[in-house]
Amino acid sequence: MKILHISTKDLEGGGPRAAYRLHRGLQNINISSQMLVQQKMSSDRTVIAPQTNLEKGLAKIGGILDTIPSKFYRQREPALFSTQWLPDAICSRIARLDVDLINLHWVEDNYLRIETMAKLGQPIVWTLHDMWAFTGGCHYDDNCGRYVESCGACPQLKSDRQYDLSRWVWQRKFHAWKNLPLTIVTPSEWLAKCAGSSSLFKNLRVEVIPNGVDIQRYKPVNRPIVRELIGLPQNKHLVMFGAIKATSDRRKGFYFLQAALESLCQSGWQNKLELVVVGASQPEKEIYLGFKTHYLGKLNDDISLAQVYAAADVFVAPSVQDNLPNTVVEAIACGTPAVAFNIGGMPEIIEHHVNGYLAQPFEIEDLAKGIVWILENQERHQKLGDRARAKAKQEFSQELQARRYASLYRTHLTLNPNC
Numbered sequence: 001m002k003i004l005h006i007s008t009k010d011l012e013g014g015g016p017r018a019a020y021r022l023h024r025g026l027q028n029i030n031i032s033s034q035m036l037v038q039q040k041m042s043s044d045r046t047v048i049a050p051q052t053n054l055e056k057g058l059a060k061i062g063g064i065l066d067t068i069p070s071k072f073y074r075q076r077e078p079a080l081f082s083t084q085w086l087p088d089a090i091c092s093r094i095a096r097l098d099v100d101l102i103n104l105h106w107v108e109d110n111y112l113r114i115e116t117m118a119k120l121g122q123p124i125v126w127t128l129h130d131m132w133a134f135t136g137g138c139h140y141d142d143n144c145g146r147y148v149e150s151c152g153a154c155p156q157l158k159s160d161r162q163y164d165l166s167r168w169v170w171q172r173k174f175h176a177w178k179n180l181p182l183t184i185v186t187p188s189e190w191l192a193k194c195a196g197s198s199s200l201f202k203n204l205r206v207e208v209i210p211n212g213v214d215i216q217r218y219k220p221v222n223r224p225i226v227r228e229l230i231g232l233p234q235n236k237h238l239v240m241f242g243a244i245k246a247t248s249d250r251r252k253g254f255y256f257l258q259a260a261l262e263s264l265c266q267s268g269w270q271n272k273l274e275l276v277v278v279g280a281s282q283p284e285k286e287i288y289l290g291f292k293t294h295y296l297g298k299l300n301d302d303i304s305l306a307q308v309y310a311a312a313d314v315f316v317a318p319s320v321q322d323n324l325p326n327t328v329v330e331a332i333a334c335g336t337p338a339v340a341f342n343i344g345g346m347p348e349i350i351e352h353h354v355n356g357y358l359a360q361p362f363e364i365e366d367l368a369k370g371i372v373w374i375l376e377n378q379e380r381h382q383k384l385g386d387r388a389r390a391k392a393k394q395e396f397s398q399e400l401q402a403r404r405y406a407s408l409y410r411t412h413l414t415l416n417p418n419c
Helices: 014-028 053-065 090-095 114-119 165-177 189-197 223-230 254-269 302-311 326-333 364-375 378-395 398-415
Strands: 002-009 032-039 101-104 124-127 183-186 205-208 237-242 273-278 293-295 314-317 338-341 356-359
Touching: 002 014, 014 032, 014 124, 014 326, 014 398, 032 053, 032 090, 090 114, 101 398, 114 165, 124 398, 183 189, 183 398, 189 205, 223 302, 237 254, 237 302, 254 273, 254 364, 273 302, 302 326, 314 326, 314 364, 326 338, 326 378, 338 364, 356 364, 364 378
Parallel strands: 002 032, 002 101, 101 124, 124 183, 183 205, 237 273, 237 314, 273 293, 314 338, 338 356
Antiparallel strands: none
């Protein structure tokens, strides 16, 4: 069984990192696996990417050109909106490879044109890392729910026309994919329910397989030692927050964390806490939160990330809408309890008052309360960390993920041998 994963990137971003981990996990259980990407950051020889400067340049230009249609909506939200309208060269690249099954992942940034999917010529399993596959272009719908019918009058485009860009993208998907024997995989039950209720995927098989993490690399370590190694204070509680574009992506909710920390500062915690931010560099204009903030920038290697998680006392993920964030899985694997709003796939990782805290959606005081509840009692903190680690080992190991996918591939190949 020879698997080809198609992903825009291999390491940068939640979806690509999850795809690469699955690729490695399959190799570890002796299944032939390759990745085909547009931008390669690893040195892995089994990850195939454009080689010439011309190919690399065209890939970058394609990503820029893909954003042009949405720019006609001048009042649009700044959130990512993908149209996938330009030609691609995927089919010719696949033709040169020995492949039994294709596992699609995050293929936006104009890597895979919508209409190309029907031409791939192989059985397809598609792992969804956000909502784009069944919407009219947005990656998270901000709870508008229009994908249940046919999109149009898109709130993120600030459009009041039923036939707008989102309807056009939805119609292209509908016509291109309506006869494809796809199997859809989602990392969370929440995303599975969304996909199953969508007009595009309501008649397809939807399976749930959580993302995996290397639990031998992401694990608890001696907190004082690792803090000394990376230059973090020993005498403070460390609150960690991390995401791609951590402080600028509205969906990740940094502004909720800001407000919660300001509340804690006013309630007697100002000399007890410091904040650690991964995924953003020190801003030119400092954001004052009442606490010292350590900006660690982008950390793409697992060793550095695992050390920071293990150094923190609590991880906070105040997302407005989210699937099954790698960051929260990584945190609990390192024995670091997490706090998040009770939305999306968060309750599938965080068990309230068992291994972390689920705050009422978008209630700042409850988010602050959750941080305090985890930190204020050392014995409780230790138990929460132990349970967090146990849940990661039981449900989110890389090996378990790989074996679940291997079983799914075999079933899909049996049902669709002549795609």
